[in-house]
Amino acid sequence: MRKALFLVSILSSSCFYSQNFGAINEILEKIENKYKKMTDASDYTINNKKFVLLEEFSDHSERHILEFGADDKITLIELIDDKATGQTYSNIFSGDFMRKRNAISVRANYLEGKQIASPIIYNLYLMNANNMWYLKDINNSKRWIENNKLIKKK
Known part of the structure; x- marks a missing residue:
């Protein structure tokens, strides 16, 4: 008897929740349309721009600084500040990138001029919010902000 009652309660609750998924999807679509950040960035050039x-x-x-060159080349500067000793270490990677509309694929396969065995690869998506361009990492949702937006104007 308990098993039958438990089974009926599970089935009725799943039917109740499945009816609400349509309403939840409608709410999410409204929110996405209201705060839509994914505009077509075909006109925006990333050549000679830095993202941090x-x-x-x-x-x-x-601190990671990603600089896009003029001929599909990139420079990735990695600065590591050790809090215990106060020293700063740096790595300078170079490589290339591919862009298709808003999607950007970055491959850094040289460390200070020497080829490395496993390259650093980023899959980024170019986005805009309040006239601020940034790159969003597709894999982990980290944001690379355009360098000139970080500098405070006097």
Whole structure:
């Protein structure tokens, strides 16, 4: 008797929740349309632009600077600040990128001029919010903000 009652309650609750998924999807679509950030960026050029990613950890902080060159070349500068010693370490990667509308694929396969065995690869999506361009990493949702937006105007 308990098993039958439990089974009936599960089936009725799943039917109740499945009816609400349509309403939830409608609400999500309204929110996406209201705050839509994914505009077509075909006219926006990323050549000779820099994007910055800042990350804080308990023992160190990292700054990644991604600079796009004129002929599909990139330079990735990785600055690591050790909080215990106060020293800064840097790595300079170079490579290339491919762009198709808003999607950008970056491959950094050289570390300070020497080829590395496993390249650093980023799959990024170019987005705009309040006239601020940024790159969103598709894999982990980290945001690379355009460098000139980080500089405060006096």
